[in-house]
Amino acid sequence: MAQIRVGIGGWDFAPWRETFYPKDVPVKKQLEYASSQLTSIEINGTFYRTAKPEHFASWAAKTPDDFVFSVKATRYATNRKVLAEAGESIERFMDSGLTELGDKLGPILWQLANTKQFDPDDLEAFFKLLPAKLGTRKLQHVLDARHDSFLSDDYLKLARKYKVATVITDSPKYPNFTELTGEFTYARLMNAQSDVETGYTKPALKKWVAQAQQWQQQSKSGKAYIYFINGAKERAPAAAQHFLSLL
Numbered sequence: 001m002a003q004i005r006v007g008i009g010g011w012d013f014a015p016w017r018e019t020f021y022p023k024d025v026p027v028k029k030q031l032e033y034a035s036s037q038l039t040s041i042e043i044n045g046t047f048y049r050t051a052k053p054e055h056f057a058s059w060a061a062k063t064p065d066d067f068v069f070s071v072k073a074t075r076y077a078t079n080r081k082v083l084a085e086a087g088e089s090i091e092r093f094m095d096s097g098l099t100e101l102g103d104k105l106g107p108i109l110w111q112l113a114n115t116k117q118f119d120p121d122d123l124e125a126f127f128k129l130l131p132a133k134l135g136t137r138k139l140q141h142v143l144d145a146r147h148d149s150f151l152s153d154d155y156l157k158l159a160r161k162y163k164v165a166t167v168i169t170d171s172p173k174y175p176n177f178t179e180l181t182g183e184f185t186y187a188r189l190m191n192a193q194s195d196v197e198t199g200y201t202k203p204a205l206k207k208w209v210a211q212a213q214q215w216q217q218q219s220k221s222g223k224a225y226i227y228f229i230n231g232a233k234e235r236a237p238a239a240a241q242h243f244l245s246l247l
Helices: 026-039 051-060 087-094 098-104 120-129 153-161 202-220 231-247
Strands: 002-009 038-042 068-072 105-111 141-144 184-187 221-230
Touching: 002 231, 026 038, 026 051, 026 231, 038 221, 051 098, 068 087, 068 098, 098 105, 105 153, 120 153, 184 202, 202 231, 221 231
Parallel strands: 002 038, 002 221, 038 068, 068 105, 105 141, 184 221
Antiparallel strands: none
C-alpha cells in the first residue's frame, strides 16, 4: 500500500521529557506515547548492541497495529575495512529476533563508516550477503553511504541492481543523494535548528512534504520513510508531528 511514514530515531532521549512527552507519561510508557503520535520509529540501539527476541516482541506489543519500525543493523557488519567479510555479523543480526516484529518490520538500515570509500567489488559482495527474505517476509534494505566517493553513477547502478535504497539526507556533513536506487525512499533529515520550535521552519517542512509526495510517486512500492534524526534532536518530534499534520 502506498504510504508516507514519518518518525524519529529511538524514543528515549532525556530532552524529549521537556519537548515531547507529557508530564504524566512515565519513562516505561514512552514508546506507547511516541507511537501514538508518529507512524514509524527508527530503532538505533541495535546499531550498538544486540537486541534479544523478547525486546523486539515487547516493542511490537507496545505499538499500534499499523505501526512500522525501521531497524539499524549492527555496526559490526558495516564498520569494517572489508564489507565482503561481514557475512557472520549479518547472519547473527538477522537471527537476533527481528521476526518478532512481524508486520511491523520495515526497512533495515546499514550505516557505513564516514571513512568507508566506494569500492564496487567490495560493496557488491556485501549486497550479495544481504538476505532477500526473513522467513517468508520480503526484506527492504537501505544503505547509509557517508563518503563522497559514493556520489557516482557506478554506485547508483550497483545499488539499483540489488534494489538497495540509499539514504537521502540534508546533512551538511554527508553526501546528499537526490536519485532513488531502491523500491522505496528513505530520508534521514538531520539539519534541524534548536531555535525553531518545529526544528525546521514551516515553509521548509512544506517543501519536504511536497518532496516526499514526489518520492512516493516515483518509487516502485509507493512507500517513503521520513525520519527526523539529528541536528537539534530535541526538536525532532515536533518536526515529525508538524510534517504529519501537513500530510
